[in-house]
Amino acid sequence: MNRGWRVRTACCIASLALCALFGCSFTREVVNGYVRDLDTSWIEPGRTTRDEIIARMGRPPAVLGVGQHAGDGLSQFFAQRLSVRPSGMDAKGEDVDATGLSVFRWTAVDSREGTFEAGYWIVPKFSKGVLHRRHDILVLFDERGVVKLLSRTAVVDGMVRILEWKEVQ
Amino acid sequence: MSGHLTRIVLTVVLAAFCSGCMWSRVRMNDPDIVERARAIRPGVTKAVELQEILRAQPTRKRPEGGSVTYEYSYADSRTKMFSIIILTFSRTENVTETLYIETDAASGVVTRVPKLVRHEPEWRFWPFGDDEKGE
Numbered sequence: 001m002n003r004g005w006r007v008r009t010a011c012c013i014a015s016l017a018l019c020a021l022f023g024c025s026f027t028r029e030v031v032n033g034y035v036r037d038l039d040t041s042w043i044e045p046g047r048t049t050r051d052e053i054i055a056r057m058g059r060p061p062a063v064l065g066v067g068q069h070a071g072d073g074l075s076q077f078f079a080q081r082l083s084v085r086p087s088g089m090d091a092k093g094e095d096v097d098a099t100g101l102s103v104f105r106w107t108a109v110d111s112r113e114g115t116f117e118a119g120y121w122i123v124p125k126f127s128k129g130v131l132h133r134r135h136d137i138l139v140l141f142d143e144r145g146v147v148k149l150l151s152r153t154a155v156v157d158g159m160v161r162i163l164e165w166k167e168v169q
Numbered sequence: 170m171s172g173h174l175t176r177i178v179l180t181v182v183l184a185a186f187c188s189g190c191m192w193s194r195v196r197m198n199d200p201d202i203v204e205r206a207r208a209i210r211p212g213v214t215k216a217v218e219l220q221e222i223l224r225a226q227p228t229r230k231r232p233e234g235g236s237v238t239y240e241y242s243y244a245d246s247r248t249k250m251f252s253i254i255i256l257t258f259s260r261t262e263n264v265t266e267t268l269y270i271e272t273d274a275a276s277g278v279v280t281r282v283p284k285l286v287r288h289e290p291e292w293r294f295w296p297f298g299d300d301e302k303g304e
Contacts (some may be wrong), residue, residue, distance in 0.1 A: 008177055015181035025257035028296035032264060034288040058284040062229065062240050062267040112296060 024116040035108035036135050043150045046168040050145040060106045108135040191250040198243035203287045206268055209279055216277040241268040249294040262290035
């Protein structure tokens, strides 16, 4: 084998090894992104009924992505403002809380993860996942099935931001 | 010698940037149930006929006052990945939905099939940027 071949082989091996040594990935997962585009501007607390909402928007999905409602900080947020028991908010998109109010809840979740792997055969792997943003539409009905509260909130970095808040006075 | 090295380096760089794509789709239950549900006629169709029309079992059957609601949950998930060997970008779009069919508890006749909308998840791979509008 001449010198040129040796150099070429060494370079190829070194390059392949370099490629196999590390890698990184950026992933993103969006659940029910369409929720962000739902129009709720026509909903008037005190006037709009549950039936009207069902007719125009349908009902929220009963099956949600894993962890969508867990530890989101929203339950506590509403519990402080409305005396709604947090457990009533955590269970499902639609649930009945302790005060007998019906709840419709649509949720969009946007999470991201970045991973750096030191190598395919080497163990160190660094990954960081963040819940980038959640968007919630919450509608509370009174015992007659009339909207009592409409809220749109975004949770960004654990902070709840109110995008829309309409409540019966 | 320098010519050989240049070619080798060039080949390696090109090889490193050889790209690859991956598409993956996962469905839970059958989202086409929405299309089949259009055959349901409120006031005419009975609860016992739902299985034949929808070709599916309800995920949940829930009494609500004087009615019984049949819930059919389904999900559609699409993942697109773009890889340049040492760098991978991927994005997964999930849509979870439920078809609700309300029936009268006494007669078993379908009383309402709420708005049927089917949201299709998109094929996208770029994980960055913000989709939010006006927030």
